[in-house]
Amino acid sequence: MSSAPSELLTELQLDALIELVNIGVSRAATSLREMVGEQVHLSVPNVSLETRARAIAILTKREDSNLVAVHQIFEGDITGRALLIFPETKSLELVRAITGGDLPLEDIIELEQEALAETGNILLNSCLATIANMLQRSLKMSLPEVLRGNAATFFGLAPPPEAGDVVMFLFINFEVRKRDISGYIALIMDLPSLTALKHLLDEFIEREMGETTQLHNDSA
Numbered sequence: 283m284s285s286a287p288s289e290l291l292t293e294l295q296l297d298a299l300i301e302l303v304n305i306g307v308s309r310a311a312t313s314l315r316e317m318v319g320e321q322v323h324l325s326v327p328n329v330s331l332e333t334r335a336r337a338i339a340i341l342t343k344r345e346d347s348n349l350v351a352v353h354q355i356f357e358g359d360i361t362g363r364a365l366l367i368f369p370e371t372k373s374l375e376l377v378r379a380i381t382g383g384d385l386p387l388e389d390i391i392e393l394e395q396e397a398l399a400e401t402g403n404i405l406l407n408s409c410l411a412t413i414a415n416m417l418q419r420s421l422k423m424s425l426p427e428v429l430r431g432n433a434a435t436f437f438g439l440a441p442p443p444e445a446g447d448v449v450m451f452l453f454i455n456f457e458v459r460k461r462d463i464s465g466y467i468a469l470i471m472d473l474p475s476l477t478a479l480k481h482l483l484d485e486f487i488e489r490e491m492g493e494t495t496q497l498h499n500d501s502a
Contacts, residue, residue: 290448290476291331295483300329302413302486303452307467310408314458317404318380323457330451331476334437337449337468341433344453345369351429351436352402356410358421359478362471364410365436366402372463373398379458399426409467417482437470447472 291299304326311324332340341349348370356364368376377390377397385393403426414421429436437449449470456463471479 291480291483294487295480296329298483298487298490299450299479300326302416303329303409305416306409306412307452307454309412310405313404313408314401317401318458320379320458323455325455326452328453332449332451334447334449334470337451338433338437340451341367341466345433347371348430349432349436350398351431352398352406353427353429353436353439354403354406355424356421356469358414359417359419359482360414360421360471360475362469362475363439364406364423365466365468365470366406367436367466367468368398368463370430372465375461376401376456376458376463376465379461379463395428398428402426402428406467410469417486419482436468448476 307324307326311322314324315322350368350370350373352366354364356362374390374394377394378385380397380401381390381393403423406426407423410421410423447470449468452467454465454467456465
């Protein structure tokens with residue numbers, strides 16, 4: 283691809299996307315808090331659009347250990363793959379937080395697959411459903427699938443993405459019961475979906491600006 287993926291969005295579109303992602307992750311945190319019965323804080327320090335090769339390089343540089351991912355396919359105006367990715371060590375911490383932390387390690391390992399799938403399902407669904415709702419669209423999500431491997435494994439799932447496919451990459455810090463759990467959300471979209479997203483972001487910006495103008499007129 284000749285230009286960097288981030289350049290495919292205008293500054294205004296990127297700002298709107300970051301706003302939507304922050305709201306989506308905030309809703310996901312609320313859903314997770316209801317699940318674990320504890321205060322949950324999810325931060326989204328940045329949102330970046332990367333080529334698939336660059337996304338693999340970023341994740342490989344950040345994480346040299348084995349990784350676990352919850353994978354779901356989303357379909358609608360925008361179609362693609364959603365991945366919630368953790369270093370394997372952090373995934374066990376997350377399961378400990380969800381189960382209360384009092385179980386022996388063997389039981390935690392036994393529960394890990396199911397707990398991760400449920401957590402991924404809640405986080406990815408809450409996040410994506412909120413974003414879709416604010417864009418006035420709906421998305422259909424597949425059932426969660428737990429995968430193990432590395433960045434190349436996750437970003438090269440069959441059928442393989444096209445060379446021009448874009449990865450929306452979010453790095454997230456989780457704080458659950460004072461545990462430091464870091465993870466990533468990655469959305470893999472093809473170029474037609476990115477084009478559709480650009481149009482939806484423009485519509486969202488127009489609505490927001492219209493409401494701001496209306497509020498200004500009402501208060502004047």
